Amino acid sequence: MLYREAGQFKTSYQADGQIFPILQDRIALLAMLAVAVVAVPLLASPYVLSAILIPFLIFSLAALGLNILTGYAGQLSLGTAAFMAVGAFASYNFILRIPGLPVLLAFVLGGLSAALVGIAFGLPSLRIRGFYLAAATLATQFFVVWCLTKIPYLTNYSTSGVITAQPIVILGYAFDTPDRKYLLVLAVVAVMALLAKNMIRSNVGRSWMAVRDMDVAAEVIGFRLMRTKLLAFAVSSFYCGVAGALYAYAYLGTVEPEAYNLDLSFRILFMIIIGGVGSVLGSFLGAAFIVLLPVLLNVVAHSLALPTSVASNLELMVFGALIIFFLIVEPHGLARLWQIGKEKLRLWPFPH
Amino acid sequence: MTEDAQMQMNEPEAHFGAVSTDGRRPTGPVILDLKNISLSFGGVRALTDISFDVRQHEIRAIIGPNGAGKSSMLNVINGVYRPQQGQIAYRGEVRKNMDCHAAAKSGIARTFQNIALFKGMTVLDNIMTGRNLKMKSNFLMQALYWGPARREEIAHRIKAEEIIDFLEIQAIRKTPVGRLPYGLQKRVELGRALAAEPEILLLDEPMAGMNVEEKQDMCRFILDVNDQFGTTIVLIEHDMGVVMDISDRVVVLDYGKKIGDGTPDEVRCNQDVINAYLGVACA
Amino acid sequence: MNFFFEVLIGGLLSGVMYALVAIGFVLIYKASGVFNFAQGAMVYFAALTCVGVMDKLGVSLWIALPITVAVMIVLGLAIERVVLRPLVNQPEITLFMATIGLAFFIEGLAQLMFGAQVRKLELPIEDVPSQYLMDNYNILVSQFDIMAAAVCGLLVTTLALLFSKTRVGRALRAVADDHQAALAVGIPLQRIWAVLWAVAGIVALVAGLLWGARNGVQFALTFVALKALPVLILGGFTSMPGAIVGGLVIGASEKLAEVYIGPLVGGGIEGWFPYVLALLFLLVRPEGLFGEKIIRRI
Numbered sequence: 001m002l003y004r005e006a007g008q009f010k011t012s013y014q015a016d017g018q019i020f021p022i023l024q025d026r027i028a029l030l031a032m033l034a035v036a037v038v039a040v041p042l043l044a045s046p047y048v049l050s051a052i053l054i055p056f057l058i059f060s061l062a063a064l065g066l067n068i069l070t071g072y073a074g075q076l077s078l079g080t081a082a083f084m085a086v087g088a089f090a091s092y093n094f095i096l097r098i099p100g101l102p103v104l105l106a107f108v109l110g111g112l113s114a115a116l117v118g119i120a121f122g123l124p125s126l127r128i129r130g131f132y133l134a135a136a137t138l139a140t141q142f143f144v145v146w147c148l149t150k151i152p153y154l155t156n157y158s159t160s161g162v163i164t165a166q167p168i169v170i171l172g173y174a175f176d177t178p179d180r181k182y183l184l185v186l187a188v189v190a191v192m193a194l195l196a197k198n199m200i201r202s203n204v205g206r207s208w209m210a211v212r213d214m215d216v217a218a219e220v221i222g223f224r225l226m227r228t229k230l231l232a233f234a235v236s237s238f239y240c241g242v243a244g245a246l247y248a249y250a251y252l253g254t255v256e257p258e259a260y261n262l263d264l265s266f267r268i269l270f271m272i273i274i275g276g277v278g279s280v281l282g283s284f285l286g287a288a289f290i291v292l293l294p295v296l297l298n299v300v301a302h303s304l305a306l307p308t309s310v311a312s313n314l315e316l317m318v319f320g321a322l323i324i325f326f327l328i329v330e331p332h333g334l335a336r337l338w339q340i341g342k343e344k345l346r347l348w349p350f351p352h
Numbered sequence: 353m354t355e356d357a358q359m360q361m362n363e364p365e366a367h368f369g370a371v372s373t374d375g376r377r378p379t380g381p382v383i384l385d386l387k388n389i390s391l392s393f394g395g396v397r398a399l400t401d402i403s404f405d406v407r408q409h410e411i412r413a414i415i416g417p418n419g420a421g422k423s424s425m426l427n428v429i430n431g432v433y434r435p436q437q438g439q440i441a442y443r444g445e446v447r448k449n450m451d452c453h454a455a456a457k458s459g460i461a462r463t464f465q466n467i468a469l470f471k472g473m474t475v476l477d478n479i480m481t482g483r484n485l486k487m488k489s490n491f492l493m494q495a496l497y498w499g500p501a502r503r504e505e506i507a508h509r510i511k512a513e514e515i516i517d518f519l520e521i522q523a524i525r526k527t528p529v530g531r532l533p534y535g536l537q538k539r540v541e542l543g544r545a546l547a548a549e550p551e552i553l554l555l556d557e558p559m560a561g562m563n564v565e566e567k568q569d570m571c572r573f574i575l576d577v578n579d580q581f582g583t584t585i586v587l588i589e590h591d592m593g594v595v596m597d598i599s600d601r602v603v604v605l606d607y608g609k610k611i612g613d614g615t616p617d618e619v620r621c622n623q624d625v626i627n628a629y630l631g632v633a634c635a
Numbered sequence: 636m637n638f639f640f641e642v643l644i645g646g647l648l649s650g651v652m653y654a655l656v657a658i659g660f661v662l663i664y665k666a667s668g669v670f671n672f673a674q675g676a677m678v679y680f681a682a683l684t685c686v687g688v689m690d691k692l693g694v695s696l697w698i699a700l701p702i703t704v705a706v707m708i709v710l711g712l713a714i715e716r717v718v719l720r721p722l723v724n725q726p727e728i729t730l731f732m733a734t735i736g737l738a739f740f741i742e743g744l745a746q747l748m749f750g751a752q753v754r755k756l757e758l759p760i761e762d763v764p765s766q767y768l769m770d771n772y773n774i775l776v777s778q779f780d781i782m783a784a785a786v787c788g789l790l791v792t793t794l795a796l797l798f799s800k801t802r803v804g805r806a807l808r809a810v811a812d813d814h815q816a817a818l819a820v821g822i823p824l825q826r827i828w829a830v831l832w833a834v835a836g837i838v839a840l841v842a843g844l845l846w847g848a849r850n851g852v853q854f855a856l857t858f859v860a861l862k863a864l865p866v867l868i869l870g871g872f873t874s875m876p877g878a879i880v881g882g883l884v885i886g887a888s889e890k891l892a893e894v895y896i897g898p899l900v901g902g903g904i905e906g907w908f909p910y911v912l913a914l915l916f917l918l919v920r921p922e923g924l925f926g927e928k929i930i931r932r933i
Binding site: 076124127128130131132135136138139142143146149150262266269270273309310313314315316317318319320322323324327328331 | 670717718721722725727728729731732733735736737738739740741742743744746747750751861864865867868872900901903904906907910911913914917918921
């Protein structure tokens, strides 16, 4: 009743092409942004900000990057964490060696470095597909992390291999408290999500989806396979690189190459599987799910007074079971469930 | 079939896609000339020494039994396969083989026997992919979706909508293609090929699996395209009624060799073609 | 020169161990088209169950073994019932991701049941150099490794015969090609899959016992499965002999690279060398040494 499209006509293609065509959606989005920007920093505790909201946003960005590569362009990748690592360590080195470099620019440069690595390791995708490509991306994952561990220059000759992220200062304003970091991360993620959505609904996105669905036909109608695939790797790695930099600078503070291990790559893959492969909203939903689940399990374990080893094993089991559950029940993930919910809402309170 | 096609050819229709009353556009000079094309896969010879030409604005049919090499022939024209021998002259330029991308750029579009649509996208998106060679903005401008990128997207949307109107698929424009019935998918594939505004349209069994009404519609679209835009059409088809009625000239293939070439009437009387493919009606 | 041979043989034999795990993959892939990422977890689970049962019930290896076999069979049946049956005819990638979830689940379950500490596994064969080879050829090769190689060979031969000669084998190959078609001709899909996964579980047990005896039963065992991926890439996903050859190549090259190239670049290249090798290999032959060429018609 409240949520319906009846009466909302589009009289131009520009209007038809909006990201949120339904008025109620736009209102909801503005309300959510208002809450996120104004209410949350005021009301949320530093714990919620630092341990839940900031990682949620950062992982959403990484999941978005992986979704671009795996969901939209169809190139299965298990090397997400490696690109995040490149972004983090590249940003670190840029800030370290170029005095006075603006922090945001350093993040962009970190992302670009990750993009270059992504293009290099994406070259095999021109010949290899499917699981084989996934196995090849494992090479990326292990090799990149090894490089970061073994090349002392990259960790500034630190004996333990750990780097400490420099404080974020933009135009004299220091982002050192959780709520300031949160707002910075929110801004970055919101802008990049908008850019991603724009790309996806334009020719670039169509070229990716064409290559994913049937690459021989895509080639026949004029898409250049190499350019499309490498661009997917580049853009995806850029997003993961920026996410990795934020992971180090706005979340962990001190970070070592091993923090970007295969386990992290799998976590992000799980985020897009559960959230919805090939969906911007799905990246966010999946990230929220995966970030909140351990917290929830911890709470349950505490209330049942289970030892931590049991809790961590239960976490593994619940993760695994949920993946299987989602793949059986709704292979398109939470995003599809959301869509179905909205469609039901359009009709509510009528049954059909 | 014959009378209906004749009627549709002569009667003007009120909406977009009208066909002229005085018959069809006269055929022009040769724009595609294939000489001595031979193609083999390992030990299998798909095509042996095939030569024929295609004139501008005409509808050229390729017929023959299954396995004769018809699809392979289209794939050679398109650049998907590279023949071991022979040459292709397209618009005056002589080449040993076509390159896929160059073929698409120079105005060759096609549909496929087993529909090659992008199942994850909507009808509108599929047709928009056909416009990709005409899009100039790069990914950064599209990411900002502002100014030139936005104007371009809308301009191409307008063109895609014209094609949607032409093919009468407005109602399903936002439906994911995977959910459509077979006949509609074939129509969408035709739309995607038309979106590229091609010089030559290669159609691989566009009417396979369709009932009589759907075939009539498809014939009407093909004839309209040929008449309205002057598009040359190379058509593989098994329905002899359609072939004989709408094509200007016919090439007959059998086991990779050419056994007939000429107007439909000439081919119909060719004894080799009758033996290999057409057969005779029992008295 | 002797040292080179020792490293080489050591590498070959560790390759045999990889091949053991890879065979489990090939078995399942060849017979159901599913790439079982959980094979490594199954290896760990099998080994852990065996030592866990020995610990908790205080029994010897020879009693724990049949119990473990029974557990693996039950596991196979459960996997078929809960995971595979609902996902019949889904695209390969969905099944692959389901097995990733399965891997996590099995790992968690194993550790929940028996604890995560490293355990020793004692097998009747001792890990000492073979006297015979020492005396006659002056080469240091462990008896254990030789036995592992023998077991591997026996396993592959048995499975290869199973696939090519028996009716069940033919049914398995049909299932691998097309689930629905196999169902349509009356092949009892569920039963076959249950058998298949139970057998894969036993293969995993064999691998788990040998690896566990060598390295101790610990969580790191699951990473062995990851190492099996380059093995499969080299050997092709559908070939058992390919799994062996791939295993040997990966094992040998990994050790040789570590010994000869490692010191030049700071060591630790075992972690990525097999993958990069497989990657380079794929560029030349996208379907592996023995794999079937994929032809796509358009």
